[in-house]
Amino acid sequence: xxxxxxxxxxxxxxxxxxxxxxxxxxxxxxxxxxxxxxxxxxxxxxxxxxxxxxxxxxxxxxxxxxxxxxxxxxxxxxxxxxxxxxxxxxxxxxxxxxxxxxxxxxxxxxxxxxxxxxxxxxxxxxxxxxxxxxxxxxxxxxxxxxxxxxxxxxxxxxxxxxxxxxxxxxx
Amino acid sequence: xxxxxxxxxxxxxxxxxxxxxxxxxxxxxxxxxxxxxxxxxxxxxxxxxxxxxxxxxxxxxxxxxxxxxxxxxxxxxxxxxxxxxxxxxxxxxxxxxxxxxxxxxxxxxxxxxxxxxxxxxxxxxxxxxxxxxxx
Numbered sequence: 001x002x003x004x005x006x007x008x009x010x011x012x013x014x015x016x017x018x019x020x021x022x023x024x025x026x027x028x029x030x031x032x033x034x035x036x037x038x039x040x041x042x043x044x045x046x047x048x049x050x051x052x053x054x055x056x057x058x059x060x061x062x063x064x065x066x067x068x069x070x071x072x073x074x075x076x077x078x079x080x081x082x083x084x085x086x087x088x089x090x091x092x093x094x095x096x097x098x099x100x101x102x103x104x105x106x107x108x109x110x111x112x113x114x115x116x117x118x119x120x121x122x123x124x125x126x127x128x129x130x131x132x133x134x135x136x137x138x139x140x141x142x143x144x145x146x147x148x149x150x151x152x153x154x155x156x157x158x159x160x161x162x163x164x165x166x167x168x169x170x171x
Numbered sequence: 172x173x174x175x176x177x178x179x180x181x182x183x184x185x186x187x188x189x190x191x192x193x194x195x196x197x198x199x200x201x202x203x204x205x206x207x208x209x210x211x212x213x214x215x216x217x218x219x220x221x222x223x224x225x226x227x228x229x230x231x232x233x234x235x236x237x238x239x240x241x242x243x244x245x246x247x248x249x250x251x252x253x254x255x256x257x258x259x260x261x262x263x264x265x266x267x268x269x270x271x272x273x274x275x276x277x278x279x280x281x282x283x284x285x286x287x288x289x290x291x292x293x294x295x296x297x298x299x300x301x302x303x304x305x306x
Binding site: 045046047048049050051053069070072073074075076078081082084085087088089092093094095097098 | 226227230231234235253256257258259260262263264266267269270293294295296298300301302303304305306
């Protein structure tokens with residue numbers, strides 16, 4: 001019973017079959033085949049009237065409604081008019097124009113991944129990296145700086161400009 | 172003979188593609204006036220035996236232009252929908268025109284006002300009346 005439930009939960013296409021990028025297996029989903037020889041329905045803002053209606057295979061009820069459409073439109077009820085519209089079109093202009101909140105998911109995901117990466121980097125800093133070289137210790141830096149001042153490193157635009165040689169301090 | 176063939180070909184091009192003279196600006200040629208443009212489109216949709224393809228093609232082309240069609244063109248198009256027994260297209264045309272107006276919110280109510288008699292005569296409901304102008 002549990003196996004059956006799993007199968008049902010995965011839907012028509014199994015998880016791994018869905019992920020499969022092998023071209024040999026790609027077409028073999030069965031129920032998702034799109035007939036590429038028929039003109040597709042296109043729902044576009046710049047193309048109000050698509051080449052084919054959205055619903056092509058009509059039930060008997062829908063066929064009857066299409067017959068009624070040949071008569072006086074004033075006699076159609078609001079629901080019937082709506083039904084006729086929906087037979088021909090998948091989405092109204094309003095529905096086409098509505099955005100989604102997907103960007104929030106995307107942005108959230110991005111921040112989450114950045115944060116997670118930050119945690120990984122921190123862990124790495126603490127547990128993986130060894131000690132820093134002795135040349136970065138404060139004593140060494142002090143001696144190094146003094147040496148640079150004595151050498152007058154970058155006296156025009158860089159380092160030694162900021163040292164006041166008379167007062168023997170930083171400007 | 173070559174010139175004649177060329178002229179024939181050029182004419183054929185124009186008839187088949189119905190390129191609007193108005194949207195091509197050349198300093199040497201005649202620019203189509205707004206009235207000529209409107210008249211041309213009214214005539215297009217007024218064809219008594221217009222077929223579904225021509226309606227779709229006409230409408231999609233018209234919406235492609237950088238303008239909102241005049242009420243008389245839309246009237247002609249709606250009547251073409253009636254001849255083709257296509258209510259969905261009629262409503263779609265109204266929606267498309269409202270969308271085409273973009274930020275100019277006063278165009279669509281004006282057009283609905285102008286088309287009022289036609290809508291009543293043909294029994295076409297506006298998208299607002301059907302509730303599809305909102306989600």
